[in-house]
Amino acid sequence: MKKVEAIIKPFKLDEVKEALHEIGVSGITVTEAKGFGRQKGHTELYRGAEYVVDFLPKVKLEVVVSDALVDRVVEAVAAAAQTGRIGDGKIFVIPVESALRIRTGERDDDAI
């Protein structure tokens, strides 16, 4: 299993969620986040306004998937989140050791 952690522009969340739904991802964790990339000190367009970049609002999306699905998830998130402008975000892939569905006791691939 892998955790795909994506930092994206907030207005792209619905599109990314739809793309993940289409490839069969059932569980997603979404957190409001703030951050900056290498554009620090420059300006970034956010909701039509130019901001001098400090910490910009972002959304952090976490999806744990089977190894078989990880490439498709990364591609789907990247395609849905891309605008081509600075600040589009990043995707990290992290190994996951185990998973447990608390209600049933199912584990690992059966739990995600």
Ligand SMILES: Nc1ncnc2c1ncn2[C@@H]1O[C@H](COP(=O)(O)OP(=O)(O)OP(=O)(O)O)[C@@H](O)[C@H]1O
């Ligand atoms: N190395 C990193 N570690 C953790 N979070 C990061 C890292 N780089 C970027 N982020 C997060 O991703 C968000 C978007 O990053 P961003 O797309 O601006 O990166 P970038 O490298 O500057 O690329 P770009 O040139 O496309 O803007 C940041 O606001 C931050 O929350």
